[in-house]
Amino acid sequence: MFSLxxxxxxxxxxxWVLVVFVLFLLFxxxxxxxxxxxxxxxxxxxxxxSGNKETSAEEMHVKASNLYWGFTTSMKSLYSVLRKxxxxxxxxxxxxxxxVLAVLFLIMGVM
Amino acid sequence: xxxxxxxxxVVAMIIIGLYTVVFRRNLIKxxxxxxxxxxxxxxxxxxxxxxxxxxxxxxxxxPPGTSFPEGMVLPVPQALTLTSxxxxxxxxxxxxSLVMHIYRKYGTLDVQKIRRLKE
Amino acid sequence: xxxxETLLQQSPVLIIATPLLSAFLMPLVSRIHxxxxxxxxxxxxxxxxxxxxxxxxxxxSHGPRIYIFGAQNLSFPLVRILFEVDSMGVFMAIITVxxxxxxxxxxxxxxxxxxxxxKYYTLxxxxxxxxxxxxxxGDIFNFFVFLEISCIASCALIAFWVDxxxxxxxxxxxxxxxxxxxLFVLFAIGIxxxxxxxxxxxxxxxxxxxxxxxxxxxxxxxxxxxxKAGLAPMHMWMPDSYGRAPPSIILIIxxxxxxxxxxxxxxxxxxxxxxxxxxxxxxLPAHVIIGWILIxxxxxxxxxxxxxxxxxxxxxxxxxxxxxAEIGYMFLAIGTSIVALGTSYATVALHGGLFHILxxxxxxGLLFLVAGAIYYVTKKRSLDxxxxxxxxxxxxxxxxxxxxxxxxxxxxxNGFTSKFLIYESxxxxxxxxxxxxxxxxxxxxxxxxxxxxxAFLGPELPELKDVKEAPRSMLLAMGFLAVFAVVIGLxxxxxxxxxxxxxxxALLDHAQYISMVVGGL
Numbered sequence: 091m092f093s094l095x096x097x098x099x100x101x102x103x104x105x106w107v108l109v110v111f112v113l114f115l116l117f118x119x120x121x122x123x124x125x126x127x128x129x130x131x132x133x134x135x136x137x138x139x140s141g142n143k144e145t146s147a148e149e150m151h152v153k154a155s156n157l158y159w160g161f162t163t164s165m166k167s168l169y170s171v172l173r174k175x176x177x178x179x180x181x182x183x184x185x186x187x188x189x190v191l192a193v194l195f196l197i198m199g200v201m
Numbered sequence: 202x203x204x205x206x207x208x209x210x211v212v213a214m215i216i217i218g219l220y221t222v223v224f225r226r227n228l229i230k231x232x233x234x235x236x237x238x239x240x241x242x243x244x245x246x247x248x249x250x251x252x253x254x255x256x257x258x259x260x261x262x263x264p265p266g267t268s269f270p271e272g273m274v275l276p277v278p279q280a281l282t283l284t285s286x287x288x289x290x291x292x293x294x295x296x297x298s299l300v301m302h303i304y305r306k307y308g309t310l311d312v313q314k315i316r317r318l319k320e
Numbered sequence: 321x322x323x324x325e326t327l328l329q330q331s332p333v334l335i336i337a338t339p340l341l342s343a344f345l346m347p348l349v350s351r352i353h354x355x356x357x358x359x360x361x362x363x364x365x366x367x368x369x370x371x372x373x374x375x376x377x378x379x380x381s382h383g384p385r386i387y388i389f390g391a392q393n394l395s396f397p398l399v400r401i402l403f404e405v406d407s408m409g410v411f412m413a414i415i416t417v418x419x420x421x422x423x424x425x426x427x428x429x430x431x432x433x434x435x436x437x438x439k440y441y442t443l444x445x446x447x448x449x450x451x452x453x454x455x456x457x458g459d460i461f462n463f464f465v466f467l468e469i470s471c472i473a474s475c476a477l478i479a480f481w482v483d484x485x486x487x488x489x490x491x492x493x494x495x496x497x498x499x500x501x502x503l504f505v506l507f508a509i510g511i512x513x514x515x516x517x518x519x520x521x522x523x524x525x526x527x528x529x530x531x532x533x534x535x536x537x538x539x540x541x542x543x544x545x546x547x548k549a550g551l552a553p554m555h556m557w558m559p560d561s562y563g564r565a566p567p568s569i570i571l572i573i574x575x576x577x578x579x580x581x582x583x584x585x586x587x588x589x590x591x592x593x594x595x596x597x598x599x600x601x602x603x604l605p606a607h608v609i610i611g612w613i614l615i616x617x618x619x620x621x622x623x624x625x626x627x628x629x630x631x632x633x634x635x636x637x638x639x640x641x642x643x644x645a646e647i648g649y650m651f652l653a654i655g656t657s658i659v660a661l662g663t664s665y666a667t668v669a670l671h672g673g674l675f676h677i678l679x680x681x682x683x684x685g686l687l688f689l690v691a692g693a694i695y696y697v698t699k700k701r702s703l704d705x706x707x708x709x710x711x712x713x714x715x716x717x718x719x720x721x722x723x724x725x726x727x728x729x730x731x732x733x734n735g736f737t738s739k740f741l742i743y744e745s746x747x748x749x750x751x752x753x754x755x756x757x758x759x760x761x762x763x764x765x766x767x768x769x770x771x772x773x774x775a776f777l778g779p780e781l782p783e784l785k786d787v788k789e790a791p792r793s794m795l796l797a798m799g800f801l802a803v804f805a806v807v808i809g810l811x812x813x814x815x816x817x818x819x820x821x822x823x824x825x826a827l828l829d830h831a832q833y834i835s836m837v838v839g840g841l
Contacts, residue, residue, distance in 0.1 A: 096668050096740065107732055146779075154702075158766070172627060178319025179313055184219070191504075197539075201535075235503075239503055295476065
């Protein structure tokens with residue numbers, strides 16, 4: 091009743107939740123073995139930024155447009171094509187419609 | 202050959218309309234282009250109902266001597282066309298009022314300059 | 321005949337008539353009091369939902385139902401408009417009324433200081449009418465009329481914030497795109513009429529010969545309805561209008577968009593159902609070619625949707641692109657089920673695709689409502705200008721996390737259940753498609769983690785110190801969608817067995833749909 095059959099596999103969310111819960115308990119138990127004897131208020135509890143000074147949270151916050159800088163920079167060629175495609179010009183929207191229609195006419199005509 | 206001319210006109214009107222929408226830069230001309238496409242489609246519907254020498258499909262006022270129903274033009278395409286014309290007027294009015302407001306905000310009717318929303 | 325039976329018999333027309341007539345009553349009602357108007361809109365949708373529920377319970381247990389306008393029985397020649405309601409139409413109608421009711425509850429707080437709300441509710445009910453009409457009608461010209469009503473009313477709603485130039489621009493783009501699409505649909509209907517002298521979907525499906533003109537019509541219907549549904553590369557109006565319309569009405573426009581998806585399903589499975597297996601040149605069956613066209617468009621939609629969403633900074637636009645990707649998933653499943661027509665995994669794919677229509681409505685809808693709540697409290701659109709909202713908007717943050725994980729297809733939420741069916745069935749056609757679908761899901765997760773980090777986490781900005789949690793009715797609307805998302809995720813069979821599987825059966829069994837009308841003559 092709870093299980094979803096796909097023909098080649100199955101998916102049971104209730105079972106999944108149970109497994110995740112058991113795993114959580116397991117990891118929580120393992121965490122209990124850790125050492126709790128660190129000294130508060132010393133270097134041990136401070137953030138380590140490769141030796142750089144920690145600045146205030148407002149200055150450290152990365153803005154949304156810079157978040158995936160690495161990804162967008164490495165995919166620059168793809169993004170320049172896609173940005174050129176999204177001109178925002180109403181006529182181009184219709185041009186895409188006509189182009190797709192023409193391609194489909196071609197396929198329908200050949201077949 | 203002559204009976205194909207209306208269909209050629211329909212295709213020509215649709216292509217002219219699409220050309221206007223794609224290659225003209227003035228918003229009013231784009232609206233005109235859509236209007237031309239619409240007229241083309243309406244013309245197409247009208248042609249479908251046409252019968253050579255047919256009379257208007259009003260049952261109570263048939264001219265004497267007409268054969269029923271072969272002598273009448275088809276009423277369904279005319280009903281479709283009327284509906285389509287009414288809808289077309291609504292769309293046209295809405296588009297023109299939008300163009301008017303856009304001109305107030307952007308100060309231009311050039312479609313290439315009205316693209317603050319892009320990418 | 322009991323009262324209930326009469327009501328049931330008339331319910332297809334009442335579903336259309338109730339919101340349509342109330343829409344024009346709305347300006348009068350709103351003269352009494354603003355509160356009365358708000359409640360009236362919800363009551364109208366509640367009554368409509370009751371009719372939909374009544375019709376659904378009957379259709380699901382007793383098979384399709386016909387309503388003939390202006391006559392008791394079918395008679396030849398069939399020039400009457402008729403509604404033909406099967407499980408698929410009922411499934412879509414349920415989604416439409418659910419989305420509309422939630423949108424109305426959300427609008428109560430979201431727009432309470434604005435004027436022109438009588439017109440707003442009028443247009444809202446008109447869009448609901450048009451979406452319901454497209455889903456219940458059995459007449460292809462009637463379908464076009466409702467399509468045009470949805471164009472006009474949605475366009476006016478997109479331009480609701482008329483003092484912003486961008487809203488007008490988005491509305492103009494929407495009306496140009498959708499009216500040209502609708503005109504081409506009318507052209508296609510004209511070609512059908514010229515060939516078969518019929519406008520009824522079932523009759524047309526019965527008569528269809530798959531001539532050259534029929535192929536042309538198929539291409540026109542596919543492309544123009546696909547443009548209305550937001551398939552790439554004709555999707556560009558979608559982020560524009562979703563990004564600038566008031567978020568409360570995006571749910572309504574989404575239901576009209578999903579009605580176009582329904583239109584494509586109806587065209588593919590019912591109208592061309594008889595001829596899909598015809599062999600064409602190179603001894604390729606037609607359904608393989610058409611299915612691969614749909615799959616190609618779907619893959620492009622998924623990739624363009626996620627890649628463009630990744631670089632957006634405007635939150636509403638970002639979700640709009642994510643919506644394009646979700647539409648891609650639906651069409652991936654639909655295309656797969658058409659390519660593999662007749663096999664067992666084609667049915668699984670169709671289940672996944674139809675289930676994804678519901679899940680997309682819930683998840684993307686929830687995200688739009690969250691984005692609207694952020695806009696409501698901060699009045700800012702860009703993600704760069706907001707930060708640390710989780711401190712003051714705890715409920716909204718929870719709803720956002722649920723919505724984001726559901727859209728990205730994370731178990732155990734509802735997005736995963738349908739995507740699971742899609743991955744598993746698409747894999748059987750080609751493993752690469754499955755990989756692309758998974759990649760899209762991973763990128764969707766990355767996109768929404770970016771939003772979570774930028775908007776909700778991070779330091780509190782000084783200008784956002786005094787933001788408060790969103791008002792109660794907005795939280796209620798978001799809460800409904802979130803609860804649905806979690807419940808459907810945990811107990812997928814509840815919905816899958818009662819609604820989705822009958823809908824898929826109704827689509828695949830086109831002979832029954834056709835014989836309901838043709839056999840009755």
